[in-house]
Amino acid sequence: MTDQNTADGLERDPYVLNHPQTLPFWRAAAEGRLLLPRCRACARAHWYPRPFCPLCQSVDVEWEEASGKGVVYSFSIMRRAETPYCVALVTLDEGPTLMTNLIVGTSSPPSIGQRVKVAFIASPQGRRLPVFRPDDESP
Amino acid sequence: MTIKGKAFVAGAFEHPTRLAPDKSTAELHAESARGALADAGLSFADVDGFFCARDAPGINASWMVDFLNLKLRHIDTTDTGGCSYLIHVAHAAEAIAADKCSVALITLAGRPRSEGMATGTTTRFGEPDLPNAPFEIGSRPTIATLYGMMAARHMHEYGTTSQQMAWVRVAASHHAQHNPNAMFRDVVTVSDVLASPLIADPLRRLDCCVISDGGGAIIVVKPEIARSLARPLVRVVGCGETIRTQSAGYPDLTRTGAEVSGPRAFEESGVAPADIKYASIYDNFTIMVLAQIEDLGFCPKGQGGTFVSDGNLISGVGRLPFNTDGGGLCNNHPSNRGGMTKLIEAVRQLRGEAHAKVQVPNCDLALASGPGGVIGLGHAHSTVILERI
Numbered sequence: 001m002t003d004q005n006t007a008d009g010l011e012r013d014p015y016v017l018n019h020p021q022t023l024p025f026w027r028a029a030a031e032g033r034l035l036l037p038r039c040r041a042c043a044r045a046h047w048y049p050r051p052f053c054p055l056c057q058s059v060d061v062e063w064e065e066a067s068g069k070g071v072v073y074s075f076s077i078m079r080r081a082e083t084p085y086c087v088a089l090v091t092l093d094e095g096p097t098l099m100t101n102l103i104v105g106t107s108s109p110p111s112i113g114q115r116v117k118v119a120f121i122a123s124p125q126g127r128r129l130p131v132f133r134p135d136d137e138s139p
Numbered sequence: 140m141t142i143k144g145k146a147f148v149a150g151a152f153e154h155p156t157r158l159a160p161d162k163s164t165a166e167l168h169a170e171s172a173r174g175a176l177a178d179a180g181l182s183f184a185d186v187d188g189f190f191c192a193r194d195a196p197g198i199n200a201s202w203m204v205d206f207l208n209l210k211l212r213h214i215d216t217t218d219t220g221g222c223s224y225l226i227h228v229a230h231a232a233e234a235i236a237a238d239k240c241s242v243a244l245i246t247l248a249g250r251p252r253s254e255g256m257a258t259g260t261t262t263r264f265g266e267p268d269l270p271n272a273p274f275e276i277g278s279r280p281t282i283a284t285l286y287g288m289m290a291a292r293h294m295h296e297y298g299t300t301s302q303q304m305a306w307v308r309v310a311a312s313h314h315a316q317h318n319p320n321a322m323f324r325d326v327v328t329v330s331d332v333l334a335s336p337l338i339a340d341p342l343r344r345l346d347c348c349v350i351s352d353g354g355g356a357i358i359v360v361k362p363e364i365a366r367s368l369a370r371p372l373v374r375v376v377g378c379g380e381t382i383r384t385q386s387a388g389y390p391d392l393t394r395t396g397a398e399v400s401g402p403r404a405f406e407e408s409g410v411a412p413a414d415i416k417y418a419s420i421y422d423n424f425t426i427m428v429l430a431q432i433e434d435l436g437f438c439p440k441g442q443g444g445t446f447v448s449d450g451n452l453i454s455g456v457g458r459l460p461f462n463t464d465g466g467g468l469c470n471n472h473p474s475n476r477g478g479m480t481k482l483i484e485a486v487r488q489l490r491g492e493a494h495a496k497v498q499v500p501n502c503d504l505a506l507a508s509g510p511g512g513v514i515g516l517g518h519a520h521s522t523v524i525l526e527r528i
Contacts, residue, residue, distance in 0.1 A: 014267035015272055015273035015276070016273065019273055022273060046387040046388045047274070047387065048271050048274040048388070049274065050387075054387035073292065074289070074291045074292040074295070074392055075288060075340075076285075076340050076341075076342070077284075077337075078260070078284050079336070079337050080257070080339075081279075085279065087278055087284040087287075087288065088278075088288070089288060089390070089392070096389065097389065098388065099275045099515070101279070123277045127277075
């Protein structure tokens with residue numbers, strides 16, 4: 001295995017290896033882009049990504065680039081951790097709600113309905129994960 | 140076809156241990172089974188149907204069946220997490236109605252306390268082959284944060300308060316003081332709950348259930364056998380089961396599978412929520428009791444906070460006596476699965492064998508209901524309605 005083959009770290013990530021059809025999502029995430037699966041039959045986006053549309057069962061699904069913006073549906077701060085962290089559900093402007101982390105300072109706690117935008121952080125396994133920060137530009 | 144009246148709960152046993160470092164999980168299953176059979180007045184030789192879930196050691200039922208040396212003609216290993224045992228009662232009734240077995244043994248046991256398990260505060264269910272794991276496990280959801288998000292959303296949509304959620308714990312503690320086996324027997328107040336440390340906002344320590352070792356077992360039999368035994372007659376009159384999904388990215392975190400399992404069980408039994416004298420409601424977290432009470436139809440959606448307040452769940456005080464053993468919040472939560480203990484206390488109430496201080500007078504109709512798996516990750520739900528005749 002050469003460095004070239006593992007340049008983006010995805011080839012060793014068990015979460016990617018177990019789901020090869022999700023590779024386009026992780027390649028885009030490595031470039032800082034959030035992809036969403038959208039159904040060409042019913043026009044709806046879904047989450048988490050499947051290679052078919054779980055809303056209408058069509059197999060005509062394609063990746064589209066999302067705005068990366070949304071609102072906080074709910075959140076909870078895990079206090080029983082070495083460093084407390086915020087787990088959240090964010091509803092994207094495109095419709096679906098995804099589970100993520102909110103990156104927020106302790107001085108400014110999040111709120112339900114708050115506008116947020118995507119950022120990407122590295123996971124311990126290699127793939128980059130979408131997280132969200134407050135979106136100050138669109139209150 | 141209906142299972143109404145086709146099967147009876149003849150035996151029930153809650154293992155008294157809450158900490159069992161000196162016993163194997165298999166042994167706890169065996170002791171629970173022995174206790175339930177003795178309660179019914181039956182023996183292992185009478186058992187011809189066995190029901191267990193993933194808490195049983197082994198990758199399927201074969202290990203427990205071999206350990207107990209059972210001679211069977213029916214096996215069911217349905218696993219839906221904590222509500223598996225509620226579903227097992229339904230499936231046992233179906234099997235008995237179809238003459239697939241006559242005496243069904245259902246067991247549960249586990250030792251998360253001895254094994255030092257941080258059940259709700261570490262990330263679980265993250266195996267790489269799970270289809271949601273690549274996209275969800277990286278955010279390190281724990282059970283407590285998932286129910287925390289449920290509580291936060293319920294508060295946002297309906298104005299539910301931490302004080303109202305605290306009343307669920309207060310009621311459970313009032314019941315647990317009379318249970319010598321309960322892990323927490325001290326009566327607590329709303330202020331005590333609100334003064335306990337935050338675990339996963341807005342949930343505090345006393346909003347969360349206990350972690351305990353233990354087990355339990357239920358015996359379901361055909362009517363002729365029930366009538367031959369020297370025990371009160373408790374029959375299965377209605378059951379419902381479902382799995383509620385995340386709706387492919389369009390979830391409603393304030394609603395539970397009780398919206399499906401409850402109406403189905405009420406329809407089959409021919410009774411309404413107002414007819415229920417006692418309710419066992421799986422209480423992994425206070426918010427989950429409040430939401431299930433709404434979804435089962437005991438009050439309109441969004442009014443659970445008002446309903447559970449001011450002692451309305453306390454036996455002898457309120458309209459809906461619940462979890463009179465102290466529930467998962469104060470008494471017992473063996474194997475991190477609450478369905479079995481919910482059934483056992485419902486049977487005690489129907490037989491008039493609950494503690495005198497919490498026994499509901501003339502308790503002839505009871506409900507046991509609860510989730511399995513985790514809200515926000517897709518969860519199962521089951522409701523069982525039992526009647527004393």
